[in-house]
Amino acid sequence: MSDSAHASGHSVANGERRIDFQTEPARYRHWKLAVDGDVATLTLDVDEKGGLFEGYELKLNSYDLGVDIELADALERLRFEHPQARVMVLRSGKARVFSAGANIRMLAGATHPHKVNFCKFTNETRNGIEDFSHSSGVATICAINGTAAGGGYELALAADHIVLVDDGSAAVSLPEVPLLAVLPGTGGLTRVSDKRKVRRDHADVFCTTEEGIKGKRAAEWRLVDEVVQGSKFDETILLRARELAAKSKRGGAGEGIRLPPLKRTVSDDAVEYGSLSVAFDRARRLATLTLRGPPGAPPASVDAMVSSGAAFWPLQLARELDDAILHIRFNELDTAAIVFKSSGDPAAVLAYDQFLDANEDHWLAREVRGLWKRVLKRIDVTSRSLVALIEPGSCFAGTLAEIAFASDRSYMLIGTRQGDNEPPASIALADVNFGRYPMPNGLTRLGCRFLANPSDLDAATAEREKMIDAEAAQNLGLITFALDDIDWDEVRVFLEERASFSPDALTGMEANLRFAGPETMESKIFARLTAWQNWIFQRPNAIGEEGALKRYGTGQKPVFDTRRV
């Protein structure tokens, strides 16, 4: 990548060379986060001049990735820094407009990979809003004070309760198909049909009506939950917030913990974090992530856990891992495979899992588990080949074993290496592997792995808390291949071969093979909707010189290849 042009197709603003996912409320340019008692309010007031890239202005509360990075950060702040918050209100800081959605100039100028990655990240953030309600008990109310178009309405769709002002002009809309010849990029179609269960012919009308639907019909068609007069708007929002806060099961009274900026050392070929090392071998198109196990025993008490704050090992590692995965997704597009390694004592990892299990009702323990759940899901939907190398001295146990199960393949070394002092590799299972970390399809990774024979799952369950060596792990079906030192070169051959295949074909193949079994709204969004969207984003009718995305705003009508496919 050159200094001036990022892989996104744009130049990153302010001379930055990479997209950084770290921010904090004091640096926000687009969102305001306020917590008043148990009501958190997130106000969208986009700074037009604050685009992440050069070349466009974020008018009418339209957004780009930078706006969404702040939203994702704000959600983490609410989880960890504001445990007293019991309801969240999403609103606009601008008059008569909620949000115009994803910025069209940004989309028109972005590369295909950036568009796809952008949509994936915004989807994850919206899923996070729903998970905040489901797992932490913090429901979201969306207060639509004007136009909520495209991604603006899709943000509202992530809320539990949508209130639309009835002023004769405020409307919700998904104008992507009629206006831009693309699909709503952030789960809109799926949430309309599967979450809000809008009747399919109404959905058809809605999604092909550029100006959207307003007033009473918006509520009748289930697009919003209530429509209120402008004079009653603020009081209705407040009333609903009080009601939902009263119903919240969140028990996190008291102070939260602070999430300081991650300590990172970024060099050309590596990113060093406290508990994680990332090394890039660009010639082989590999990113190797080495996760380090806990530095010692878990805290002696929940108070000690709270005191350790963001340095609490599982929290620190999860935040670092999340940052690393996003960095690779957006800034290291040429990476073919992510290789996961680990180093440390598997027993120490199990001890942390036991500590979190023992304190599962404590708000911080719950939020740490929730963060791991989301980071693991982020790995599940990352379009890179995922490989776990389980070698002597590694600690793929409990929560960390999930990373091996999230991988497309795992290789485990039998015994030790000549001249190496590390103990033979063991993996270990814990309760946490059997229910705490559902995949996007709702199954645990082991449950999905053993879909054919539930008895294999029973056999694995019986091995909890034991150290399992390579051959036993292979017999239990927990790894793909157990290899001795002499055959370990097969791993190199495999990684070379993988890098020689078509990146697109691998993306499609992995997206299909990773998620056997049931589908959820979430898996439909990532698998089905995303795939259609990827296709359409690639078609000349959208992105060609005469396509709708290119011609939007020029006054020229798009010219379409009229063949239906």
Place this chain on the structure above:
Amino acid sequence: MSDSAHASGHSVANGERRIDFQTEPARYRHWKLAVDGDVATLTLDVDEKGGLFEGYELKLNSYDLGVDIELADALERLRFEHPQARVMVLRSGKARVFSAGANIRMLAGATHPHKVNFCKFTNETRNGIEDFSHSSGVATICAINGTAAGGGYELALAADHIVLVDDGSAAVSLPEVPLLAVLPGTGGLTRVSDKRKVRRDHADVFCTTEEGIKGKRAAEWRLVDEVVQGSKFDETILLRARELAAKSKRGGAGEGIRLPPLKRTVSDDAVEYGSLSVAFDRARRLATLTLRGPPGAPPASVDAMVSSGAAFWPLQLARELDDAILHIRFNELDTAAIVFKSSGDPAAVLAYDQFLDANEDHWLAREVRGLWKRVLKRIDVTSRSLVALIEPGSCFAGTLAEIAFASDRSYMLIGTRQGDNEPPASIALADVNFGRYPMPNGLTRLGCRFLANPSDLDAATAEREKMIDAEAAQNLGLITFALDDIDWDEVRVFLEERASFSPDALTGMEANLRFAGPETMESKIFARLTAWQNWIFQRPNAIGEEGALKRYGTGQKPVFDTRRV
């Protein structure tokens, strides 16, 4: 479309201008259909020179659409002409090769729409094989005597029982990703993970290993059901056939009925069938299908039904409708919307549904219902905007009402038209609308429509066998809009607008909005897998001048854009 080049990108062989889906066993060039007692054997022995298009040879039992049209026809023959068949054996007529899959030269030269339509049709045919087992009780055994690669193995995956010869070289494989940079096009990934429940890392190895998997490992990994020595191969197949025939619940002893060629009159702007008219308005990009209700009362007895044979009204109409839909899909790519109309007496349609219900255990009644189920599913996954116009004199009742529910929108005229003698439009529901015709997602169309409020489904259930006028239909949620004669012009405006939108965006939108609720293997194949495939089929890594599909067989390696998306 010019005389020489069909919309597929190739010239249709023998100077034909359109792809015709009508054939019969005497004309087969690639399959042999033999029925011996209760065992039907379908033998694939592809005529290399018998390609549907000019420009390639069908070597090694590779196939193109023409081969699959014969397979689909053979299945219908077994359903209707051979009710005594209770098991089906799929085998190869060539030594040491089962099938090399879809012909690569054909794929490399085909247009994007043809590739997508080809895969959709082959998927429907394989789903039909599974449905033959599930609904008619005729299980399929696949006898793999050699190489079963790509689409060859995908055909095997549709069987209930796969037997692979163990001769040191016979193997099953899905080499699309490593060899061609595309995905297996006919449900392979989904059936590997969801039907055969192959463990995901094994599936990963399998789908990236060009030469495939043979012998014992193929069975251990669940890719085949049994592996047998060559000397035992034929007797094993026969034994399994006897076992499955003995278990079959098919009760269709005696003679079948003959399926004569459909009577069609094809002109430039129309296709006229006995019970169906198709009119093309190419300027407006519309195909209007007018379904005609029954000419009289249903037969007096099942014997009379059997005697009427292929002229039995619901059978005739279903065959004609199927042919028309396929014709539009493949030969009329510019059609933006399919407009469904009907003419006839709704009470007469209900009488036929009652007749079929009363005789639901008769083999022919079951097969007729089954054909309608499959034709309706074919409509569900047709990528054209679907519109039902319910006008005076129409007969959208019972089975025909499903077509309105399969449509993206329906418009119903209130009252009569000035100067028109036709009675006001009524629609009518029957038992058949509440369970007989599941969509690909497993729900009935009304169940899917009323996902939000099951009480709406109850209200509809209570109206069975009644004539429902436009306003009542709108109140019940059975139609999208009831309009009077003065407002009916809205339909014209809607159709014009629809034709102005991007065909791709509409395809993606409709694929997402039509299938709310659960997913099945079938819906995953059409929605998730197909979408990924469409995307990959469009990417330069596959179809570019340096892409794998173009370079296959040239000795030159493909050059890939290495960015992962």
